Amino acid sequence: xxxxxxxxxLTAEQIEELGRELDAIRDEVIAGRGEKDAAxxxxxxxxxxxxxxxxxxxxxxxxxxxxxxxGTAGLSVAKIMDNMEIGHNILHGQWxxxxxxxxxxxxWEWDHVSPADQWKHxxxxxxxxYTNVIGKDNDLGYxxxxxxxxxxxHPIHLGQPLWNFINACFFEYGIAAYDLELGENLDxxxxxxxxxxxxxxxxxRKIRKQVLKDYVIHPLLxxxxxxxxxxxxxxxxxxxxxxxxxxxxxxHFPEGVQVFERRSIKDETRGQWYLRQMMGSANxxxxxxxxxxxxxxxxxxxxxxxxxxxSNRYAEVAVKVxxxxxxxxxxxxxxxxxxxxxxxxxxxxRLSLPNKKPEVKTPDREQELVAA
Amino acid sequence: MSTALRSRAWKLLEMVTTPLLPSDYLDLVSPLRAGADLRxxxxxxxxxxxxxxxVVIRPGRGWRGHTAGQYVRIGVDVDGVRMxxxxxxxxxxxxxxxxxxxxxxxxxxxxxxxxLVRRAKPGTLIQLDQPTxxxxxxxxxxxxxxxxxxxxxxxxxxxxxxxxxxxxxxxxHCAPRPQDVIxxxxxxxxxxxxxxxxxxxHSATDGMLDVARLDELVPDWxxxxxxxxxxxxxxxxxxxxxxEHGVQERLHTERFRPGVVVAGDGGEVTxxxxxxxxxxxxxxPLLDVGEEAGVLMPSGCRxxxxxxxxxxxxxxxxxxxxxxEITEAEPGVLIQTCVSAAAxxxxxxx
Numbered sequence: 001x002x003x004x005x006x007x008x009x010l011t012a013e014q015i016e017e018l019g020r021e022l023d024a025i026r027d028e029v030i031a032g033r034g035e036k037d038a039a040x041x042x043x044x045x046x047x048x049x050x051x052x053x054x055x056x057x058x059x060x061x062x063x064x065x066x067x068x069x070x071g072t073a074g075l076s077v078a079k080i081m082d083n084m085e086i087g088h089n090i091l092h093g094q095w096x097x098x099x100x101x102x103x104x105x106x107x108w109e110w111d112h113v114s115p116a117d118q119w120k121h122x123x124x125x126x127x128x129x130y131t132n133v134i135g136k137d138n139d140l141g142y143x144x145x146x147x148x149x150x151x152x153x154h155p156i157h158l159g160q161p162l163w164n165f166i167n168a169c170f171f172e173y174g175i176a177a178y179d180l181e182l183g184e185n186l187d188x189x190x191x192x193x194x195x196x197x198x199x200x201x202x203x204x205r206k207i208r209k210q211v212l213k214d215y216v217i218h219p220l221l222x223x224x225x226x227x228x229x230x231x232x233x234x235x236x237x238x239x240x241x242x243x244x245x246x247x248x249x250x251x252h253f254p255e256g257v258q259v260f261e262r263r264s265i266k267d268e269t270r271g272q273w274y275l276r277q278m279m280g281s282a283n284x285x286x287x288x289x290x291x292x293x294x295x296x297x298x299x300x301x302x303x304x305x306x307x308x309x310x311s312n313r314y315a316e317v318a319v320k321v322x323x324x325x326x327x328x329x330x331x332x333x334x335x336x337x338x339x340x341x342x343x344x345x346x347x348x349x350r351l352s353l354p355n356k357k358p359e360v361k362t363p364d365r366e367q368e369l370v371a372a
Numbered sequence: 373m374s375t376a377l378r379s380r381a382w383k384l385l386e387m388v389t390t391p392l393l394p395s396d397y398l399d400l401v402s403p404l405r406a407g408a409d410l411r412x413x414x415x416x417x418x419x420x421x422x423x424x425x426x427v428v429i430r431p432g433r434g435w436r437g438h439t440a441g442q443y444v445r446i447g448v449d450v451d452g453v454r455m456x457x458x459x460x461x462x463x464x465x466x467x468x469x470x471x472x473x474x475x476x477x478x479x480x481x482x483x484x485x486x487x488l489v490r491r492a493k494p495g496t497l498i499q500l501d502q503p504t505x506x507x508x509x510x511x512x513x514x515x516x517x518x519x520x521x522x523x524x525x526x527x528x529x530x531x532x533x534x535x536x537x538x539x540x541x542x543x544x545h546c547a548p549r550p551q552d553v554i555x556x557x558x559x560x561x562x563x564x565x566x567x568x569x570x571x572x573x574h575s576a577t578d579g580m581l582d583v584a585r586l587d588e589l590v591p592d593w594x595x596x597x598x599x600x601x602x603x604x605x606x607x608x609x610x611x612x613x614x615x616e617h618g619v620q621e622r623l624h625t626e627r628f629r630p631g632v633v634v635a636g637d638g639g640e641v642t643x644x645x646x647x648x649x650x651x652x653x654x655x656x657p658l659l660d661v662g663e664e665a666g667v668l669m670p671s672g673c674r675x676x677x678x679x680x681x682x683x684x685x686x687x688x689x690x691x692x693x694x695x696x697e698i699t700e701a702e703p704g705v706l707i708q709t710c711v712s713a714a715a716x717x718x719x720x721x722x
Contacts, residue, residue, distance in 0.1 A: 038452030046400055053397060056388075096666045099454040102396075104668050106646060109391035209390045217387050308666075 006331055007275055018328055019271030025320050026306050029313050038098050040312045044085055052078035056218060062228035072232040076239035082111040083244055084295025089311040091120050113207045114176035118199060122179040128307050132252060132259045132280035143183050146351045148259045153354040160352045171241035176203050246341050251300040253344035254282045256333040277304040283334035403497055406433035410500045417492050420554045424477040425489040431472055431500055438503035440465055440535035441528045445672045445680050447499030450487045457484045458673035460528035461503060464535045475554060477524035507626035509536055514597035518590060520610060522546035522602030528626055529599060530555050542569045542590050548576040583613045594619045601626040639717040643667045644686060646722060652714045659709040667722050669709060676711035683709050688718025
C-alpha cells in the first residue's frame with residue numbers, strides 16, 4: 001500500500017465515466033466475437049493435445065538423453081498450455097458463448113490436482129470479485145504470506161521466502177489446499193463438516209488420478225525407461241508449477257500494485273470496481289510467445305477488467321485500456337517477466353520482516369466521495 | 373480381442389489420458405468413427421432455388437438410418453456459436469453411398485438457414501442427432517395418396533417421394549412463383565414418367581391455396597391417405613376441413629413453426645446448476661433467455677416438436693407459449709424451454 005492514493009485526483013463522476021468507457025470496450029469485443037475466435041481456441045486445444053501425445057510418446061524412450069530432453073520440454077509446454085491458455089480461460093467462461101459443450105466452463109477439467117469446480121469457486125467468485133481486498137481476497141499471499149505493509153506481521157512470516165519457494169515448486173497442490181480453504185477447515189469443528197469432507201474427497205480422487213497417470217502408468221508403459229520417465233513427468237510438473245506461480249505472482253504482487261481495505265468496497269459502484277481492478281493488477285510485457293505461454297495473464301489488468309472475454313482478444317484490448325490509463329493519469333504497472341518476478345520476490349523478502357505502520361491509510365473511497 | 377480385454381485396455385487408456393478421455397484424442401483424427409458423438413461432414417451444397425439449397429452430409433458411423441419423412445437435428449457453428457435446428461431429410465433411405473441430404477430454405481433473419489444456404493463450406497464438421505419424427509409412411513401401402521405441401525413443407529414429402537413409389541399419387545404444392553418451387557425439375561420428371569400427378573398453386577398470382585378448392589383440384593381427396601406439411605395456416609385449415617368431412621384419420625401433418633398465442637408475465641429466471649439469475653419477460657422462450665445469459669442450454673428444433681431442449685423445472689411456473697398453459701414445478705417435471713416462458717419467478721436446472 002502506498003502512502004499516497006494514486007486515484008485521489010479522480011472525481012466520482014470521472015470514475016463512472018471511466019466505467020462507461022470500459023463497458024464500451026467490452027461491448028465492442030463481445031459484438032465482434034466469431035468464427036475466428038472459435039477457430040483459435042480449437043486450434044490451441046488441438047495443438048496442445050498433439051504436443052502432449054507426441055511428448056509422452058517420445059518419453060517412452062526417455063532412457064536416451066535426447067528423447068528425455070525433448071519429451072520433458074514438450075510435456076512441460078503442453079502442461080503449461082493446458083493450465084494457462086486453455087484451462088484457466090475456459091474455466092473463466094471465456095468460451096462459453098460458443099455453446100460447445102466440449103469447450104465449456106461447466107464441463108471442462110484440467111491437468112491439475114484441484115478439481116475445476118472448486119478452483120472456479122475460489123478463483124472466479126472470490127478472487128475476481130474481491131481482488132486485492134485485504135481479508136477478502138485470499139490470493140493476497142495465499143494465507144501464508146504477507147504481501148502488503150498493512151497486513152499484520154507474525155513471526156511465521158520470517159519464513160515466507162521459503163514458504164513461497166516451496167509453494168512455487170508444488171504450486172498445484174498449494175492451489176488445491178487453497179481452494180479447499182484447508183487452513184481454516186482443518187479446525188477441529190469444521191473438519192467434520194460433510195460439505196468440506198465431500199470436497200476433500202473430490203480433491204483426493206483428482207490427486208490420485210493425476211499421480212497414477214504421471215508417476216505410475218506412464219513410467220510403467222515406458223518399460224526399461226521407467227525411472228527416466230518418472231523423472232521427466234516430475235520435471236514437467238515442476239516446470240509448470242514454477243512457471244505458473246511466477247506468472248501469477250506478477251499479476252498482483254509487484255511494487256506499484258495497490259491493495260484495498262474491506263470497508264473501501266462497501267457500496268462499490270461499477271466504475272469503482274473497474275478502478276480497483278486497474279490499480280490492483282500488473283502486466284507482463286513481452287513477445288506474442290510470452291503472452292501465449294502465460295495464458296495471456298500477461299494482460300492481467302485487462303483480464304481482471306474483463307475476466308470472461310476470450311484471451312486471444314486481450315492484446316487488442318490492452319491498447320485501448322492503456323490509453324484510458326493515460327487519459328485518467330493512472331499508473332499502468334507493467335514490465336518484462338524477470339523484472340516483475342524480481343519485484344514480487346523482493347516484496348516477499350522485505351515483508352518477511354516487520355515494518356512501521358504507514359502514515360496514510362488505504363484510500364478510503366467513502367470519505368473521498370464525500371469530499372468530492 | 374475379447375470384450376473384457378478391450379474394456380480393460382480402454383480403462384488403462386483412460387488412466388493415461390485423464391482428465392481427458394481417449395475419445396478426445398481420437399476426435400482429433402477420426403471424428404466420424406463408430407463410438408464417437410454423432411457428427412457429420414458437409415460434402416456438398418447444391419443450390420435448389422434462389423433461397424434454398426440441398427446439403428449433402430456424410431454421417432458418422434453411428435448413424436442408424438432414417439425413415440422417409442423424418443427430420444434430423446443438426447448443430448452448426450454459425451459465427452463460432454453452436455446452434456441446433458431440425459431439418460427434414462430429403463434423401464431416399466437406400467442411398468448407396470450412405471450420404472444423407474437435408475434441404476434448407478433460408479428464412480428472413482434465420483441465422484442457421486441463411487448460413488447453410490449461402491455460406492456453408494464442404495468439409496465442415498457438424499453435430500447430428502439420430503433422425504426422428506412420426507410424419508412417415510405406414511407399413512402397408514395405401515392405394516391412393518395425396519401430398520399437400522407449401523413452401524419448404526415439400527422437404528419431408530420429397531424424402532417420401534424419392535423413397536417409395538405408389539400406384540396413385542397426387543401432389544398439390546403451393547409456392548409464390550414457379551421458380552420458387554424446390555425440386556421443380558425432379559417433380560416434373562416424375563410427372564413425365566407418369567409417377568405423379570402434380571398441381572402447382574402459385575400464390576403470387578393465384579393467391580393462397582384455399583383448401584375448399586381441393587374438391588375441384590383433387591375430387592377424390594377424401595379417399596386419399598394425406599400427408600400435409602407447410603405453414604400453420606394451411607395445416608389448421610386442412611385439419612378443420614378433414615375433420616368436417618369426418619376423415620381426419622387420413623390426414624397426417626407436420627408443423628415447422630409453433631403457433632404462438634399467449635404471452636404472460638415474466639419473472640426472475642434462476643439457472644441453479646450454473647448459478648445465474650436473470651430477469652425475463654413473459655414472451656421470450658427460456659431457451660433464448662438461458663443462451664443469452666451464457667448458460668449451456670440443450671436445444672433442437674426451437675419450435676416445440678423435437679424435445680431436444682427438455683430441462684427439469686425445479687421451482688416456479690412457466691407458460692407454454694403455444695397454448696398459454698401454465699406448468700408448475702413438481703419433482704420430475706420437464707419443460708420444453710424453446711416454447712416456454714417465465715410465468716413468474718422460476719428455477720431451471722441448467
